[in-house]
Every structure is written in structure tokens, then in C-alpha cells.
Amino acid sequence: MEHIEYLRPDEIEKRSFEIISEELEKRGIAISADKEAVTKRVIHTTADFEYADTMCFSERAVETAKKLLAKGAHIVTDTQMALAGINKKALARHGGEARCFMADERVAALARERGVTRAAVSMEMAAGLAGPVIVAVGNAPTALLRLYEMIRKEIWRPAFIIGVPVGFVNVEAAKEQIMKTDVPFIVNRGRKGGSNVAAAICNAIMYDME
């Protein structure tokens, strides 16, 4: 068991990232510079080094996401938890807003009417926003399935997809589908992910811009 280190609050995060870097080196895992900030923050959020192997990025994904955020892209997420975790002040500095439509009563009514998930309907609400949208899915594979369908049918194309739902039903397949589109993405291959991971990815990109 570790001993307790008495560090100032601001030193704790710095020391955590040092430990992550040391352990990645010990494990012989090298992360390319463009993926480093995102991957390390995901490990920081989960204490799970498996993410170093499973995180997938489209060509120049982080650079693309930064450019979108710099011109005021909005972030739409599929859970209140991810919404709570996204640094909304950092996002607002560039003009963007974070939104989640899951608690919207109209979304619930539409989902009931059609027998689909609220997450699927909430992606259609995202399509209604003005300006470029980064979709960050941390929970519902059905959100990704609906996005894929909208992209394929040329109904709507989000500017960027952060696809990290967690779970056991349709999660892996939904992620693989997204990686076959031409939409820039950051996806965690496999079952793992979560609202915390979605928020961590958004924040890592924003912090790396500063």
C-alpha cells in the first residue's frame, strides 16, 4: 500500500500524470504525441491502463477537434453525468455550449411514441442545432446507431464523434460502425467507456488548446 503524500491540491494532478507516464513507460507503451493528452487524461479518470491499447483516433482527430472547438463548436452529450463533467467554462471561452437533451420531456414523448431510446431521439435534436456539433456519447450505443443511420442516409453529419459508450449490448458493434464513416472520431474500441470517459476526452482536448 502506498503511503500518504502531503501535496498541495495543485500538485496532486501533476503527480498523477507523472505516475501515469512512468507506468506507461514501464509497460513499454508509447503513445504518439498527438494522442497523448487525451489518452493520459482517460487513464487519469479511470485508473485503467487498458485504454492505452483500445483508444482509436481517426487521422489527425485531436487537431480537427481543436479547430472545431476554436470556432465555437457545441458539444452534445447523451448523459447528464457527462454534461456535468465537461468543463463548460473552458468551452464557453471559444463560444461553444454543452447540451444534453436526455431530460427534455419532448424527447421522452417522441421516444415513447416510436418505441426507441431517448438517446436516439436526442441525436436528432443535436441535428437541429446551428453550427458545427461535436457529439460525445458516453452511455448509449443506440445514440451511435442512430448517428450512423443519419450519416448513411445523409440526413445529418455531426462534425466530430466522441464514441465511448460502455456496456454489453450493441456497444462494440455501434463503435465499429462509427469508425467506418468519414466523420472524424475518437472511439474506445470494445465494451469500456462511460460518461466520465466522454467528459475526460472533451476536457483533455480543451486543456491542450490552452
Next chain:
Amino acid sequence: MEHIEYLRPDEIEKRSFEIISEELEKRGIAISADKEAVTKRVIHTTADFEYADTMCFSERAVETAKKLLAKGAHIVTDTQMALAGINKKALARHGGEARCFMADERVAALARERGVTRAAVSMEMAAGLAGPVIVAVGNAPTALLRLYEMIRKEIWRPAFIIGVPVGFVNVEAAKEQIMKTDVPFIVNRGRKGGSNVAAAICNAIMYDME
């Protein structure tokens, strides 16, 4: 890769728990009945079976937590994300309220003045609430360290501790300290945990009461 299963929204969760049960059996992991609902929901939230080995419960922990919730105990958490994830309607049915003091400006001012974390100060705010308090820590080991200190000095004793901070600095040691107190607990030993895990534990206990 899995194929896409077309299930009604309400069937997805049921199927997920079936898969979790099947895989636990395949791995030869038996979870005792009193710990099953909580442990399986944590795995459902993280897709990480490691939790089956690392979740620690004090004697009759879940039963104790249910009794507290039934008499209207409040839940205080250390992150807005966990607060967003806790089912507040289910909690309110028994009279309890979920609170997080992290965004409180007075907490920030007190933390700055004393050079401690906001999480530590927010535990002192929790001590000020009337009635029994379940503390659910998903992020900050400093919250657990402060709780331990308050318990040891007989300043305040929460009714129950859910101790699942995640991270690399002081996290393991803080969890071990809590398990040495006489306060009933659910703790995830090691580095792993998170706001999502804290919320999942709270919700699992409440759903199991219904």
C-alpha cells in the same frame, strides 16, 4: 465482434445483466447475494470485471445502507458528475436529498484560505446537515482523508461511507484508512473507482429496495 441485437429499450438493461451473470459464472466468480446487486451494477457501469474482486463491504453494509435510505438519509457526494448520476427521484421517495458542495463559493473560499482541497471542506459542510448522511466519494481521496480525521477526532461521524475515489495519489491509502474505522462502508480497494461508480452504488442500493 458482436452483431447488433434489436431489443426494446427496456430489454437492453435486462440483457446486459444476463451477460454479466454469465461471464461471472464463466470466470468462476461467485458473489454473495447481499453484494450482488451493487457489484453487478458497478460492472454494468464500467464493463470492468475487476470490480468483482476489489469491492469491499463492511458487515451487512447494503442492509445498513437500505435502512438509512428508508429513513430519509441524505447522500453527499464530492462531484457534480456523481450528483448528476444519482437517481434523485428514487432518493426523494424516502425523503432523502442528494447534495454536492463542490461548486459552493464559500467552499472554494475556505479551501483557498486554508490551502486544502474543496473536497475536504465539502465534507465539513456535509457534517452540518441534519439527519443521517451517506457520503459517496467518487473522485477526491482528500475527502476520505478529511472524513477519517473527523471520525478519529470525534468531530463528526457519517452514517455510511461509499469510498470509491479513482486515482494515483493517496487513493489506495485513503480507502484503507476508511476501512479501519467503525463506520459502515462500501469501498473499492485499489486505484479504481469514479463518480460513475459512486452513483452506480447509490442507485443499485435504491433499486434493490423497490
